[in-house]
Amino acid sequence: MTKKFVIGHKNPDTDSVVSAIVFSKYLKNGSIPAIAGELNRETRFVLDFLKGKKPKILKKAPVNSQFYLVDHGGLEQSIPGINSEDILGVVDHHQMFGLTTVEPLFYRTEVLGSTSTLLAKMFKEKGWKIDKKSAGLLLSGIISDTLNFTSKTTTTEDKKIAKELVIISGINIKELAQKMFDAKSDISGMSIREIVLSDYKEYKHLGKKIGIGVFETVSTTPFKGKDEKILKILGDIKKESKADFVFFGLIDILKKETFFYLLSDKEDGICKKAFGVSGKDVIVLKGITSRKKQLVPYIFKSI
């Protein structure tokens, strides 16, 4: 029998995980929430805190399975084995990744700070109540993706929906955000490679393969003196993944700036074109905290 899964992108972040859980409830058709890899520390904290069940990990698509994709709309960032004819629906807030299908499907993406915001909207549109736990999960997704409403991707709709979710969930948003950021910033026991790959996405643009990893933190102190190591790891990743360009951005959430690591002259050239800033090894991009809105579009235009 065909099983239906709701799943987010590879290297799952909080928004993609909570979206999978809540969209499966919305669908009311027995769809099973799943995740495309291990939870990061922030998401682990969120599920512990809200007593949410950890979804099943799927490393590849099982035989006879169909999928609802959340928080991504193309196959590049999906687990291996999903074909476009296996996709039943998409709920997302990213750009379009060239998905082609033979038959019509449900596809919805909007310019919002998180997929969680869109899901909350969809419940409202149906006139359905959001249960307390789901409200907490969606609120966490919004806080995570908008960096507690400080990211450039934040919209007035995100803020409005979050206020409503606060009322339903009874959560103290300041406290939750603080705890999430602490969990996110906790790198104890993590290798540099784990950090660089913890939120790494691969894109294809104009025939080029581009890898962009980011790590969001409330303190960059633990990274002092680690530049050389980070660049070495980036070089390894570039070789292994046969990427044309790889970048890593260490995002300081509080100072609102990004330490941007440039592996070689090739990456530096792109960076110069994209941001008008050039340098060796690592540069600081002031005011830049969003991969989606402030990094990807400019890097794409500079390829």
Place this chain on the structure above:
Amino acid sequence: MTKKFVIGHKNPDTDSVVSAIVFSKYLKNGSIPAIAGELNRETRFVLDFLKGKKPKILKKAPVNSQFYLVDHGGLEQSIPGINSEDILGVVDHHQMFGLTTVEPLFYRTEVLGSTSTLLAKMFKEKGWKIDKKSAGLLLSGIISDTLNFTSKTTTTEDKKIAKELVIISGINIKELAQKMFDAKSDISGMSIREIVLSDYKEYKHLGKKIGIGVFETVSTTPFKGKDEKILKILGDIKKESKADFVFFGLIDILKKETFFYLLSDKEDGICKKAFGVSGKDVIVLKGITSRKKQLVPYIFKSI
């Protein structure tokens, strides 16, 4: 100054025209409804009947313009000169055509009989009233695309929304459908070429260019003895458009069957694979009335 347009696909049909008009009202941002070519007879009748204003014709994208696409979601079927970065939003009910964008946008498609149905839904979700004229226009879009609820693409949601639009518009649906079909079937003064091209769409699939024209009618009598002429015209279109395959389907709405014209052995081969039916020049496909649901997917799978 940048102008914003709402526009449907080339060879506009009723659903694409009324969707452009009503979505521009929904947006409330000064967007101008436009059409990608001359109105067909059915749509002309609808606009006359409902005292709707004929939208501006755009044969190509003006300088400094941005677009909301309705009833199509890719650039293949858009007017020339629209680039993906000029697209502000999409409302559709077709398959995904591989749209790629650099930035997030509003994109919404659902498995419904018409784009008009989705637009009516969007008004309801916002809690906004649909005005009487818009209700009539959307009702016409639904009737047109679902062949008055007889096409395989018809969903229970189309029927439900149509009932609500009947109440708002005060329209007698049976009478409107009859008049629309009569207008649609009126071929007086039309050349065979005009008929074949009146609802012709081009697709790209697996590197092949496929043209599929359909003509819906309540009576195929005027086409008796015209097979040779139709095939000659199809041959001309294939040459001019450098298509790999071209098909023309004369759809008998009442008998629910399609006379399917096969230009050469190449088209016949596809048809045999797609429908298990083979023949010379023209064959009858029983029960087939929908290009989107019953022709395109099967033809794509047989390429």
